Amino acid sequence: xxxxxxxxxxxxxxxxxxxxxxxxxxxxxxxxxxxxxxxxxxxxxxxxxxxxxxxxxxxxxxxxxxxxxxxxxxxxxxxxxxxxxxxxxxxxxxxxxxxxxxxxxxxxxxxxxxxxxxxxxxxxxxxxxxxxxxxxxxxxxxxxxxxxxxxxxxxxxxxxxxxxxxxxxxxxxxxxxxxxxxxxxxxxxxxxxxxxxxxxxxxxxxxxxxxxxxxxxxxxxxxxxxxxxxxxxxxxxxxxxxxxxxxxxxxxxxxxxxxxxxxxxxxxxxxxxxxxxxxxxxxxxxxxxxxxxxxxxxxxxxxxxxxxxxxxxxxxxxxxxxxxxxxxxxxxxxxxxxxxxx
Numbered sequence: 001x002x003x004x005x006x007x008x009x010x011x012x013x014x015x016x017x018x019x020x021x022x023x024x025x026x027x028x029x030x031x032x033x034x035x036x037x038x039x040x041x042x043x044x045x046x047x048x049x050x051x052x053x054x055x056x057x058x059x060x061x062x063x064x065x066x067x068x069x070x071x072x073x074x075x076x077x078x079x080x081x082x083x084x085x086x087x088x089x090x091x092x093x094x095x096x097x098x099x100x101x102x103x104x105x106x107x108x109x110x111x112x113x114x115x116x117x118x119x120x121x122x123x124x125x126x127x128x129x130x131x132x133x134x135x136x137x138x139x140x141x142x143x144x145x146x147x148x149x150x151x152x153x154x155x156x157x158x159x160x161x162x163x164x165x166x167x168x169x170x171x172x173x174x175x176x177x178x179x180x181x182x183x184x185x186x187x188x189x190x191x192x193x194x195x196x197x198x199x200x201x202x203x204x205x206x207x208x209x210x211x212x213x214x215x216x217x218x219x220x221x222x223x224x225x226x227x228x229x230x231x232x233x234x235x236x237x238x239x240x241x242x243x244x245x246x247x248x249x250x251x252x253x254x255x256x257x258x259x260x261x262x263x264x265x266x267x268x269x270x271x272x273x274x275x276x277x278x279x280x281x282x283x284x285x286x287x288x289x290x291x292x293x294x295x296x297x298x299x300x301x302x303x304x305x306x307x308x309x310x311x312x313x314x315x316x317x318x319x320x321x322x323x324x325x326x327x328x329x330x331x332x333x334x335x336x337x338x339x340x341x342x
Contacts, residue, residue: 013067014205021050027057031069041085046093051086052216058083059223098308102300107307111244124318125252134260138198139331142207143215148191149204152177157226158235163295169287173280190269197265210334214317233299237306243280250274
């Protein structure tokens with residue numbers, strides 16, 4: 001496998017992706033300077049490719065933007081109006097799909113128990129550990145790249161919206177995500193190192209056309225919650241889900257990569273998360289959730305919603321990936337090719 005040359009992730013500007021339907025086509029046309037009018041989102045599938053690519057494009061204007069697209073589009077009222085309509089459809093579908101509750105302790109306790117027994121080990125990381133092939137690992141990394149090349153950024157939106165103690169706890173975790181002051185060990189940089197070691201482009205936005213709606217929806221949910229003050233509790237719930245559950249999966253991925261003969265740069269990203277997220281689990285519970293709910297107890301139901309909605313979206317992506325792999329098919333919209341170990 002060819003190891004790609006080093007680039008610094010996030011320094012490039014993403015190209016505009018290809019449209020997947022009338023909503024995304026209209027958004028992309030406006031960004032290219034052809035404001036022919038934006039359709040309403042009333043009939044759009046809230047889980048579908050078109051809506052989630054259109055949302056992705058709207059959200060990216062708040063991150064690094066797109067090549068050839070002016071910064072003024074970030075606050076284009078036409079795009080903002082359409083975005084709100086799409087968000088409401090997505091939120092309504094999520095709220096209908098997950099049971100409501102304000103039992104944060106119960107939701108958190110459920111996250112800390114790994115399923116056991118027959119049929120329990122069915123997730124993507126279990127598959128990659130037991131019998132995954134290198135081409136499947138590379139596909140999984142492409143799916144994850146949509147978030148991990150900007151790891152920590154969606155959650156940073158919530159920092160000014162939290163009470164002081166919860167803010168301090170969340171910043172403690174974010175400090176680690178951003179390399180504790182060392183850009184070379186930022187988690188986004190480590191992920192880019194892994195991508196190059198696996199022969200994948202680490203360019204920001206390079207793989208958007210390859211991933212499906214399930215992948216985009218996971219990251220869209222983070223951006224949606226981060227950009228709405230009213231959903232700060234849900235963003236903290238999503239943050240808690242990631243930090244409280246990632247260590248076991250990361251450990252399985254480390255073992256899978258070593259079994260497949262991946263190099264040290266590939267292994268390092270998930271190896272770092274085995275230890276870091278075990279520490280973060282305690283910080284999130286003690287220093288983020290506890291002070292947040294002590295100060296704003298009314299946010300309990302939103303925290304549970306964030307945990308459960310993020311879990312649902314993760315399950316939808318896993319189901320898509322495993323269904324395709326079980327059929328011997330690529331899980332990406334644009335196959336990568338099988339590759340080989342270094």
